[in-house]
Amino acid sequence: MLEKIDLCKSVDKAVYRREHEEYQERLGALQRSLKTAGIPVIILFEGLGSAGKGVQINRLIQALDPRGFDVYASSRPTEEEAMRPFLWRFWTRTPEKGRIAVFDRSWYRRVQIDRFDGITKKSELPEAYRDICSFEKQLTDDGTVIIKLFLLISQKEQKHRFKRLEDSSETAWRVTEGDWRRNREYDQYLRINEEMIEKTDTGYAPWNIIEATDKNYATLKIIRCVTEKLEQALATYRANQTKAEADKNAGQNADQTAEKNVGQDAGKTKTELTSTTGELTSIEPKTDWGYENGILSGVDLTRTMDRDTYKQKIDQLQKRLEILHSEIYRLRIPVVLGFEGWDAGGKGGAIRRLTSHLDPRGYQVCPTSAPSDTEKRHHYLWRLWNRMPKEGHIAVFDRTWYGRVMVERIEGFCTEEEWRRAYQEINEMEAHLVSSGAVVLKFWLHIDKDEQERRFRERMENPEKQWKITDEDWRNREKWDQYELAVNEMLVRTSTTYAPWIVVEGNCKYYARVKVLETVVEALEKKIQEKTQSRNAKK
Numbered sequence: 001m002l003e004k005i006d007l008c009k010s011v012d013k014a015v016y017r018r019e020h021e022e023y024q025e026r027l028g029a030l031q032r033s034l035k036t037a038g039i040p041v042i043i044l045f046e047g048l049g050s051a052g053k054g055v056q057i058n059r060l061i062q063a064l065d066p067r068g069f070d071v072y073a074s075s076r077p078t079e080e081e082a083m084r085p086f087l088w089r090f091w092t093r094t095p096e097k098g099r100i101a102v103f104d105r106s107w108y109r110r111v112q113i114d115r116f117d118g119i120t121k122k123s124e125l126p127e128a129y130r131d132i133c134s135f136e137k138q139l140t141d142d143g144t145v146i147i148k149l150f151l152l153i154s155q156k157e158q159k160h161r162f163k164r165l166e167d168s169s170e171t172a173w174r175v176t177e178g179d180w181r182r183n184r185e186y187d188q189y190l191r192i193n194e195e196m197i198e199k200t201d202t203g204y205a206p207w208n209i210i211e212a213t214d215k216n217y218a219t220l221k222i223i224r225c226v227t228e229k230l231e232q233a234l235a236t237y238r239a240n241q242t243k244a245e246a247d248k249n250a251g252q253n254a255d256q257t258a259e260k261n262v263g264q265d266a267g268k269t270k271t272e273l274t275s276t277t278g279e280l281t282s283i284e285p286k287t288d289w290g291y292e293n294g295i296l297s298g299v300d301l302t303r304t305m306d307r308d309t310y311k312q313k314i315d316q317l318q319k320r321l322e323i324l325h326s327e328i329y330r331l332r333i334p335v336v337l338g339f340e341g342w343d344a345g346g347k348g349g350a351i352r353r354l355t356s357h358l359d360p361r362g363y364q365v366c367p368t369s370a371p372s373d374t375e376k377r378h379h380y381l382w383r384l385w386n387r388m389p390k391e392g393h394i395a396v397f398d399r400t401w402y403g404r405v406m407v408e409r410i411e412g413f414c415t416e417e418e419w420r421r422a423y424q425e426i427n428e429m430e431a432h433l434v435s436s437g438a439v440v441l442k443f444w445l446h447i448d449k450d451e452q453e454r455r456f457r458e459r460m461e462n463p464e465k466q467w468k469i470t471d472e473d474w475r476n477r478e479k480w481d482q483y484e485l486a487v488n489e490m491l492v493r494t495s496t497t498y499a500p501w502i503v504v505e506g507n508c509k510y511y512a513r514v515k516v517l518e519t520v521v522e523a524l525e526k527k528i529q530e531k532t533q534s535r536n537a538k539k
Contacts (some may be wrong), residue, residue: 002194047152048153148206155187164184336388340445
């Protein structure tokens with residue numbers, strides 16, 4: 001594919017100056033409109049060594065307000081980045097709404113240079129391509145525009161540029177032995193890039209090949225490509241806004257008509273109410289997919305534990321967990337523990353018993369409340385990715401990314417389309433964490449409605465615990481059935497073999513705390529054994 005592209009294309013200087021100036025004006029105006037619309041943009045530069053990525057990035061950003069973009073150069077990961085999941089350093093650099101992020105190389109290094117150098121094994125490629133495609137799809141589904149540019153030059157032209165750089169003491173450092181090796185094996189490296197493009201050229205994030213022999217031609221093609229794609233994105237956004245406004249107005253008119261008909265229909269039974277087409281119309285909310293009689297209805301909440309047994313077991317488990325914490329640090333195993341559950345379900349108590357004997361330098365408790373203004377301007381997973389632990393450390397989430405399919409779903413803080421696709425997005429994120437070596441466990445602390453009320457009233461009567469109870473807790477309680485439906489669906493759709501949900505019978509706090517620690521200890525022992533065996537097999 002790439003070898004058939006005509007790399008001799010050029011442009012007349014007068015044409016270049018005229019058209020480049022025109023596109024610069026359009027691009028500058030577009031940036032302002034994108035900021036107003038709140039559309040995040042990623043412009044990604046990939047390509048062969050010395051194809052001109054740095055020059056072209058510099059020329060492109062001349063049309064932009066520097067306060068509205070960031071440029072990231074992605075080389076080999078730093079020591080800190082290497083201790084995180086592969087996508088962590090890119091997720092944390094995704095732009096907020098209305099800003100532009102420009103990447104000089106990117107997440108494609110894993111299937112490009114690292115593959116050529118043997119760092120990424122052939123067996124790892126399918127998973128790497130899946131991670132990349134799901135990452136880009138999650139961003140574009142959330143409204144990010146991704147423009148991918150691949151700069152291409154011939155082997156002869158690349159060799160000529162390398163030598164010219166080496167002839168100057170000021171630029172010789174820019175040419176490495178790795179660059180020369182890829183030039184000597186140009187055809188093989190080109191095939192690697194062809195496969196990369198074929199595997200990741202999608203409708204939501206397509207590749208744009210830039211013939212880069214003539215720098216002016218490349219500059220013009222790049223700014224034209226970027227400008228036209230952003231104009232298209234802005235037009236789509238505006239059309240969607242117009243449609244949404246029209247739908248809203250239509251809905252308001254329908255509501256007014258319905259209110260007008262209420263008096264006329266008074267006295268009729270539900271089965272007598274009909275639509276204008278003569279079809280029966282239900283006025284009761286519909287249940288969703290049959291999850292109303294799901295997993296939670298079968299949980300045995302009568303399980304208990306006496307205080308003496310609890311004290312004996314919890315002491316043993318905490319001491320064992322202290323030892324395991326040292327082992328996961330030594331073996332560089334990251335651990336992600338997520339806690340969800342009913343208000344007053346016992347999350348805080350379970351977390352305190354879990355962490356009481358751990359080295360505070362090796363864990364972090366991450367409470368997840370309503371997102372800040374900055375967090376709202378990013379993809380909803382962005383703030384969670386920022387907190388993911390590095391190797392050998394534990395992240396304990398007091399409430400998690402599952403708020404998307406619970407409170408945000410029920411309270412209308414996201415659209416139905418957004419929370420429906422979140423199940424797959426969450427599964428993909430957790431799969432990536434596990435494939436990066438992490439242990440991922442998720443706990444749902446379950447109590448019944450009567451026990452919740454008892455604990456609420458106990459908090460209200462205890463001055464030292466009154467801060468724990470709020471009006472919002474009581475309001476959420478009124479939506480118990482809606483939350484139960486959402487939780488049942490969440491458990492079914494996101495409990496996987498690699499990141500399971502553990503439903504903890506929580507009416508008895510002693511029993512619940514012991515079960516949490518037993519589960520964590522068992523999972524860490526299993527992972528430590530697997531990691532040790534894997535290391536020994538490589539010796």
